Structures are given as structure tokens and as C-alpha cells.
Amino acid sequence: MAEPILEVRNLTVEYTSGKSIVQAVNNLSFTLERGEALGLVGETGAGKTTTALSIMQLITSPPGRIKSGEIIFEGRDLTKLSQSELRKLRGEKISMIFQDPMTALNPVITVGDQICEVIHLHEKVSRLEATQRAKKMLEMVGIPGERYSDYPHQFSGGMKQRVIIAIALARNPSLLIADEPTTALDVTIQAQVLEMIERIIKELKTTLILITHDLGVVADICDKAAIMYAGEIVEYGTLDHIYNHTMHPYSIGLFGSIPNFNEDVRRLKPIKGLMPDPTNLPKGCSFCLRCPDCQDRCTKEKFSPVEVAPGHIVRCVKYIND
Amino acid sequence: MLRFIGKRILMMIPVLLGVSLIIFTMMYFTPGDAADMLLGDSATIEQKEQLRNDLKLNEPYLVQYINYMKGVLCGNLGTSYSTKRPVTEELLDRFPTTVKLAGAGVLLSLCFGVTMGIISATKQYSIFDNLATSFSLLGVSIPNFWLALMLIIIFAVNWKILPPSGLSTPLHWILPIISLGMNSTATIMRMTRSSMLEVVRQDYIRTARAKGQKELFVILRHALPNALIPIITVAGLQFGRLMGGAVMAETVFSIAGIGKLMVDAIKLQNYPIVQGGVLLIAFSTSIVNLIIDILYAFVDPRIRSQYIKPKKTQTAGKGAVTNA
Ligand SMILES: Nc1ncnc2c1ncn2[C@@H]1O[C@H](COP(=O)(O)OP(=O)(O)OP(=O)(O)O)[C@@H](O)[C@H]1O
Ligand SMILES: [Mg+2]
Numbered sequence: 312m313a314e315p316i317l318e319v320r321n322l323t324v325e326y327t328s329g330k331s332i333v334q335a336v337n338n339l340s341f342t343l344e345r346g347e348a349l350g351l352v353g354e355t356g357a358g359k360t361t362t363a364l365s366i367m368q369l370i371t372s373p374p375g376r377i378k379s380g381e382i383i384f385e386g387r388d389l390t391k392l393s394q395s396e397l398r399k400l401r402g403e404k405i406s407m408i409f410q411d412p413m414t415a416l417n418p419v420i421t422v423g424d425q426i427c428e429v430i431h432l433h434e435k436v437s438r439l440e441a442t443q444r445a446k447k448m449l450e451m452v453g454i455p456g457e458r459y460s461d462y463p464h465q466f467s468g469g470m471k472q473r474v475i476i477a478i479a480l481a482r483n484p485s486l487l488i489a490d491e492p493t494t495a496l497d498v499t500i501q502a503q504v505l506e507m508i509e510r511i512i513k514e515l516k517t518t519l520i521l522i523t524h525d526l527g528v529v530a531d532i533c534d535k536a537a538i539m540y541a542g543e544i545v546e547y548g549t550l551d552h553i554y555n556h557t558m559h560p561y562s563i564g565l566f567g568s569i570p571n572f573n574e575d576v577r578r579l580k581p582i583k584g585l586m587p588d589p590t591n592l593p594k595g596c597s598f599c600l601r602c603p604d605c606q607d608r609c610t611k612e613k614f615s616p617v618e619v620a621p622g623h624i625v626r627c628v629k630y631i632n633d
Numbered sequence: 634m635l636r637f638i639g640k641r642i643l644m645m646i647p648v649l650l651g652v653s654l655i656i657f658t659m660m661y662f663t664p665g666d667a668a669d670m671l672l673g674d675s676a677t678i679e680q681k682e683q684l685r686n687d688l689k690l691n692e693p694y695l696v697q698y699i700n701y702m703k704g705v706l707c708g709n710l711g712t713s714y715s716t717k718r719p720v721t722e723e724l725l726d727r728f729p730t731t732v733k734l735a736g737a738g739v740l741l742s743l744c745f746g747v748t749m750g751i752i753s754a755t756k757q758y759s760i761f762d763n764l765a766t767s768f769s770l771l772g773v774s775i776p777n778f779w780l781a782l783m784l785i786i787i788f789a790v791n792w793k794i795l796p797p798s799g800l801s802t803p804l805h806w807i808l809p810i811i812s813l814g815m816n817s818t819a820t821i822m823r824m825t826r827s828s829m830l831e832v833v834r835q836d837y838i839r840t841a842r843a844k845g846q847k848e849l850f851v852i853l854r855h856a857l858p859n860a861l862i863p864i865i866t867v868a869g870l871q872f873g874r875l876m877g878g879a880v881m882a883e884t885v886f887s888i889a890g891i892g893k894l895m896v897d898a899i900k901l902q903n904y905p906i907v908q909g910g911v912l913l914i915a916f917s918t919s920i921v922n923l924i925i926d927i928l929y930a931f932v933d934p935r936i937r938s939q940y941i942k943p944k945k946t947q948t949a950g951k952g953a954v955t956n957a
Contacts, residue, residue, distance in 0.1 A: 409836060420858075
């Protein structure tokens with residue numbers, strides 16, 4: 312078994328908005344091994360971006376705050392590092408592709424210089440060499456090197472996303488967090504960008520956390536999947552676990568809401584109801600209000616995750632044997 | 634870019650024509666005229682009539698205006714009634730002082746206003762921010778002339794550490810510039826703060842942090858350039874305001890600039906000086922606006938690209954409209 316590159320333990324993150332407290336991430340734990348690709352799936356507001364930003368230690372405070380938990384990256388707890396130590400890691404060892412490519416690039420700096428910046432920050436190289444490397448990065452993501460001196464507004468959304476990917480990968484990080492890298496793009500471009508990420512990841516042997524709504528994408532690219540609901544991971548396991556031995560009622564519901572052309576299903580079965588209000592989470596299982604198998608005790612107590620098979624972890628009353 | 638500058642210069646012409654027409658009309662209809670002024674009460678009616686004919690003051694309004702504008706185009710703004718010197722000379726003698734005063738005021742308020750605004754925005758709700766915002770509220774609400782008088786009373790009269798009037802040594806500049814620049818510093822500070830607050834919330838600032846960039850550079854290299862457009866806009870407006878404010882400062886501190894020249898001229902009904910002065914101020918304000926517009930293009934590549942390929946984008950836009 313490979314050594315873990317990232318270990319998140321009992322991470323809890325809150326946002327204060329006015330008087331109410333948004334519990335965005337609750338007691339979240341997972342382990343990621345070097346070279347693995349993990350798909351983090353969940354509906355909007357589940358706390359995926361918040362988890363990613365916590366790993367980057369970029370939660371803006373206020374309103375955000377990492378209340379408790381540890382994030383062990385290559386043996387060091389990121390929550391305890393100083394800002395200057397974190398700066399050495401960001402962009403160099405851990406990079407992030409942000410959700411919205413339209414706004415993630417600085418409009419007054421050329422795309423080339425934005426790539427160069429991250430090279431310069433982590434390595435002493437001449438201006439010329441950094442420029443050449445940035446051009447090479449552009450070409451790697453499928454943009455001609457001559458467009459180095461263009462500004463972001465001269466690029467399409469798909470090209471901007473490629474530039475962001477180039478920035479994230481410029482220093483060959485060991486962990487890449489891609490936060491819905493394709494949601495802002497149209498379907499044909501989506502496939503291209505994903506293919507590119509997959510290719511580069513394999514080439515550079517980068518560990519990946521891919522955040523997405525799309526279970527199909529996870530099946531294509533990832534080795535493992537984590538299903539998030541209301542700030543918790545409700546099910547975690549290999550693709551085989553999640554896709555072929557789905558256990559948590561929420562995950563089962565998720566698969567039910569995906570159109571499946573092999574079966575003759577007339578209607579999709581969306582999960583009834585809405586996510587609970589994150590400022591006022593239920594006392595028991597956070598999914599209990601929408602769960603078809605909800606039992607009495609679900610509304611009253613929180614269950615700890617259970618390892619139902621090696622590496623397959625579920626947080627549900629059905630799999631607690633006591 | 635050159636075409637754009639050329640176009641902007643052409644656009645200054647109607648503005649200046651308008652200003653000249655308004656000021657000329659106002660002066661035309663103000664009671665009292667040059668003949669009374671120049672000859673005094675002792676002169677006879679015939680003498681006055683003779684002088685009016687010589688000065689072409691009996692011509693119809695429009696003819697007089699056209700004559701005046703003809704002169705303006707050749708750089709001849711008429712003759713000062715009181716000194717009999719050409720108005721152009723009188724104005725150009727004094728103009729540098731006023732420009733230096735207003736320029737120094739803008740520079741000072743840019744230095745302090747922008748710095749304070751940046752610190753306030755990056756440390757929102759800190760003690761510094763609260764102090765700075767209260768200061769700026771005070772700064773925009775204090776009238777310039779009152780501040781000038783207070784400064785004189787405190788620093789020149791009571792403590793006697795700064796001279797109360799004139800501009801002969803660098804020390805002399807301190808009080809006029811502070812009283813001129815206070816309002817602008819406060820205005821620029823408020824604008825910088827709000828503009829920066831907006832920019833530091835943008836996603837690309839987070840991107841810069843995610844690269845491992847130092848906080849100082851995140852602010853100076855990534856945030857500030859994006860916050861500059863509104864700051865430049867108010868700074869430009871402040872320059873215009875300070876040219877006007879110079880009238881106040883020059884009067885209070887008895888400084889021989891355009892402002893004082895014009896105030897004195899108004900008292901003496903010395904219309905050519907007033908007209909020329911207003912035109913000159915309007916002209917310099919237009920020039921500043923032109924510079925501001927060029928600066929926009931300089932700081933924002935999106936604006937720059939509009940100027941570089943005006944033909945393509947314009948025809949594309951028109952085509953779309955006609956098709957629709
Ligand atoms: N800056 C913030 N201030 C207050 N609340 C926030 C902030 N950012 C996120 N939240 C809240 O935290 C919760 C989790 O948000 P997060 O952005 O992590 O969701 P997500 O899973 O990434 O959703 P999406 O799929 O829409 O991107 C949401 O309820 C959201 O309202
Ligand atoms: Mg998100």
C-alpha cells in the first residue's frame with residue numbers, strides 16, 4: 312500500500328453570516344494515497360469548494376473559519392503551518408483549478424505573465440527561461456505559444472480554463488484540486504478539457520481531487536469516489552464500491568437521478584426534498600429528512616462511519632451492526 | 634491609439650466653444666462696461682462713447698463674440714483693462730503657479746489617499762480603518778476656506794511655525810497645499826477603499842494567493858491595478874476641482890496665481906481677464922480629462938483593445954444591428 316499524501320481528519324468549517332452560522336463542512340475525514348484520483352461528488356452547497364479551500368488554507372476569514380480538524384499533507388499539518396510555509400506549498404506542491412474560469416484570471420495581466428508568476432515564485436529562473444516554460448505550458452494545454460501576450464478577455468471560456476490548468480500545473484504539483492473544472496464550459500469543450508486533465512495527470516503522476524456533480528466524469532477519470540452531503544462524506548470507496556455496491560441511500564438516490572439509457576426507464580427519480588438548511592442542520596443524520604429508509608433513531612443520533620468492506624466506508628444506520 | 638487621441642482632441646473643440654459662449658454671454662450681460670471702468674466717473678459721455686467705438690463694444694452681440702473668438706484662435710485674448718497688458722501674458726505669468734499648486738494638491742492627495750485607502754481596505758474594520766474612514770468623512774465635510782483660515786490661525790498666528798502667505802520658500806507651500814488637498818485626499822481615500830474592497834473579493838485575487846504569492850504583491854500587483862480606473866477618474870475630477878479651489882487658496886494665502894488674478898479682475902470688472910481665465914481653466918481641465926482617458930487605456934487592456942481595433946468592432950456591431 313502506498314503512503315498517504317493527504318489525510319483529512321475531522322475537518323469542520325463554518326461561515327458566519329450575520330447572526331447565523333453556516334456549517335459548511337462537518338467532521339469530514341478521508342485519506343488519499345499518492346497518485347490516486349479521488350472524485351468528490353455532491354449537490355450544490357454540499358461543501359465541496361469549502362473542503363478544497365480548506366486544504367489550500369485559503370478560506371477567507373471572516374466569514375469562514377476552520378473550527379477543528381487536521382489536514383496532514385506529506386506528513387505536515389497544514390492547519391498549523393505559518394503563512395510563509397503555506398506560501399511555499401501553494402502553487403508548488405498543492406494547486407487548485409477554480410470553479411469559474413471567467414473570473415479566476417486577472418484581467419489586466421497577460422495570460423503568459425500569469426503563468427510566469429507562479430514559476431518565478433517557486434524557482435529562481437531568468438525571465439527568458441520562465442517565459443519559455445510558460446509558453447511550453449500553454450502549448451501543453453493546447454494554446455499556441457504566440458498567444459503568450461494576450462489578455463484573458465481575448466480568450467474564450469474554454470481557453471481561460473486551459474490557462475488556469477496551465478497555471479495550476481506549471482510547477483508540477485504533487486496534489487491537484489480541480490473544482491468543477493468543466494461546469495462553466497459547453498459540452499464539447501468539457502470533454503476536451505477533462506481528457507486533457509486526465510492525460511496530464513497520468514503523465515505527471517499527480518494526485519488529483521476532482522470535484523464535480525457528474526458521476527459519469529468520476530467513473531471516467533477517478534480511482535475512488537467520495538459522496539458528500541451537507542458537509543459530510545456519506546459514502547467513500549473505490550469506483551467498484553460506489554458504482555456496483557452502492558450502499559448509502561443518498562448515493563442510491565443520486566444514481567437514480569441519472570438518466571440511464573440501457574434500461575427502459577420512463578422518468579428519472581429525483582431525490583425528494585431539498586438539502587437541509589446549513590445554518591440549522593438536523594440533530595441526527597443530515598439526510599434523514601429525505602431518506603426513504605429513515606428510521607426512528609436516525610433523527611436522534613449521529614452515526615460514525617462504518618467500514619463495510621476494506622476501503623468502503625458508509626455513514627448510515629443500516630450498516631451499523633450492534 | 635493615435636487616432637483615438639486625435640478624436641478626443643477634436644471632441645474638446647465643442648466643449649471649449651460652449652464654455653467660451655457661456656462666459657462671453659455672461660460677461661456681455663453683466664452691468665457696467667469697460668468705458669466706465671477705464672475712464673472713471675470724471676469722463677464725459679462723449680469720451681465714453683468714443684472709447685466704446687474704439688473697443689468695438691457697440692457692435693452687435695454675435696459680431697463681438699465672433700471677433701473675440703477670432704482673437705482667441707490667434708492666441709489673442711484681448712487686453713487687460715487695468716494693466717493694458719495682453720491678457721495672454723497676464724495669464725501665462727500666473728498660470729504655472731496655479732498649476733503647480735493644483736498639481737501638488739492632487740499628488741499629495743493621491744499619495745495619502747491611495748495609501749490610506751489600500752490599508753483601510755485590506756484591514757477592513759480595524760482601528761486604522763475606522764480612524765481613516767472618520768478622517769475622510771471629516772475631510773470631505775470641512776469647507777476648504779475654513780480649513781485654510783484655521784491652519785493660518787494655528788500654524789502661522791499662534792505657533793508661528795509656518796508663514797501665512799506667499800509662496801517664496803518650500804515652507805510657504807505647506808499650508809496652501811494641505812488646505813487645498815484635504816478634500817481631495819478624503820475623496821480619493823474613500824474611492825480607493827471601496828474600489829479595493831470590491832476587487833479583493835474577486836476570484837483572481839484568490840488565484841494569486843493560490844499561486845503562493847505574498848500578500849503585499851497580491852495587493853499591489855493583482856488588486857491595485859484593477860482598482861485603479863475609478864481612482865484615476867476621481868483624481869482627474871479632483872484636479873479640475875483644485876483648479877477652482879486654487880481661487881480660494883490663492884485669495885486666502887495671497888498667492889499670485891490665476892485664481893487671485895481672476896478674483897481681482899471680477900472686482901474691477903476687468904472682463905477680458907475673467908473670460909481668458911475661465912477659458913484657460915476650461916482648456917486645462919479638458920487636457921487633464923484627455924490624459925485621464927489615455928490613462929484608462931494604459932491601465933486596462935480591455936479598454937486599450939477597443940481603441941486599437943476600432944474599425945473591426947464597430948462594423949461588426951453595426952452589422953449585427955442591421956441584420957436584426
Ligand atoms: N463566503 C461564504 N460566506 C458564507 N457562506 C458560505 C460562503 N461560502 C460558502 N458558503 C456556504 O457554505 C456551504 C457550502 O458551500 P460550498 O461553496 O463549499 O458548496 P459546493 O459544494 O462547492 O457547491 P457548488 O457545487 O455549488 O459549488 C453553502 O451552504 C454556502 O452557502
Ligand atoms: Mg463549489
